[in-house]
Amino acid sequence: MNIMINGEVHALTSSTLQDILVEFNAQPPFAVALNGDFVSQGEYGSTQIAAGDQLDIVSPIYGG
Amino acid sequence: MSLSNKEQVRYSRHLLVKNIGEQGQIKLKQSRILIVGVGGLGCAAAQYLAASGVGQITLIDHDIIELSNLQRQVLYKTNHLKASKVQTARNQLLAANPEIKINIIEKSILNVDLPEQLSAVDLVLDCTDNVETRRFINQACVNAKVKLVSASAINGQGQLISFDFNKPDMPCYLCLFPDAEESALNCSNAGVLSPLLGVMGSLQATETIRLLLGMADNLGQLTLYDAWQMDFKRFNVRKNTNCSCCH
Numbered sequence: 001m002n003i004m005i006n007g008e009v010h011a012l013t014s015s016t017l018q019d020i021l022v023e024f025n026a027q028p029p030f031a032v033a034l035n036g037d038f039v040s041q042g043e044y045g046s047t048q049i050a051a052g053d054q055l056d057i058v059s060p061i062y063g064g
Numbered sequence: 065m066s067l068s069n070k071e072q073v074r075y076s077r078h079l080l081v082k083n084i085g086e087q088g089q090i091k092l093k094q095s096r097i098l099i100v101g102v103g104g105l106g107c108a109a110a111q112y113l114a115a116s117g118v119g120q121i122t123l124i125d126h127d128i129i130e131l132s133n134l135q136r137q138v139l140y141k142t143n144h145l146k147a148s149k150v151q152t153a154r155n156q157l158l159a160a161n162p163e164i165k166i167n168i169i170e171k172s173i174l175n176v177d178l179p180e181q182l183s184a185v186d187l188v189l190d191c192t193d194n195v196e197t198r199r200f201i202n203q204a205c206v207n208a209k210v211k212l213v214s215a216s217a218i219n220g221q222g223q224l225i226s227f228d229f230n231k232p233d234m235p236c237y238l239c240l241f242p243d244a245e246e247s248a249l250n251c252s253n254a255g256v257l258s259p260l261l262g263v264m265g266s267l268q269a270t271e272t273i274r275l276l277l278g279m280a281d282n283l284g285q286l287t288l289y290d291a292w293q294m295d296f297k298r299f300n301v302r303k304n305t306n307c308s309c310c311h
């Protein structure tokens with residue numbers, strides 16, 4: 001299915017957020033927002049992703 | 065408390081703003097804030113908050129001014145090299161606005177009795193530059209239920225988020241970024257665009273004034289700014305019921 005990750009369309013086969021992050025090879029540390037709302041790490045496995053969903057994978061910035 | 069005639073003139077452009085007015089300006093005068101880190105973010109935020117008339121500002125930083133700071137830490141000039149950041153910042157801020165009070169603590173935040181400091185302030189700005197201090201400040205603000213406005217910047221990207229830990233279901237910084245590991249990028253290896261610190265420090269100052277005036281509609285939302293795309297994005301952060309810091 002096609003989902004948007006950081007503004008670009010990606011064709012991925014996984015259905016849970018956890019598996020999609022592995023398939024996408026997201027490099028920690030990061031936080032991930034599903035359709036504008038961040039998802040807690042503990043909920044990655046139980047969060048189902050549907051075609052057309054929008055994911056934003058955000059790395060922390062610590063500089064100041 | 066009221067405004068003197070001189071203050072009426074100094075802050076006249078604030079008094080004309082409907083969202084501030086005389087009552088709002090008095091609120092700012094009565095406010096006490098703590099700025100941790102007087103680098104790129106802290107210089108910008110402190111400059112605007114001092115000029116705005118926030119009544120009492122405490123600055124914490126242990127660093128001295130280096131040549132490589134001058135590209136973005138706009139309170140400091142070439143004749144300040146090797147001088148203390150907090151002492152120089154205090155002089156500069158009081159030169160801009162002698163009506164306010166500036167306290168300084170020339171120590172690393174990790175060596176400060178932060179709970180004692182937090183008992184005497186309304187709000188904290190996290191303007192530091194590493195994960196350890198950000199986690200330390202977040203935990204102390206959660207414990208003391210003090211408002212926290214956190215900003216950060218690297219290369220062309222900035223992040224801003226604010227919290228009011230008196231409110232139920234308020235997330236904290238660790239709900240968003242629970243991992244303790246340092247990000248791969250920092251200012252020393254990835255560099256940072258000079259005016260990005262002005263943008264993020266000014267957003268932090270704006271959010272601080274909004275919270276001091278009671279505008280709470282942006283709490284718990286992460287704002288991302290990308291200077292190279294000239295793009296803002298905003299995301300909701302929810303409280304993590306398993307958060308190691310605030311659950």
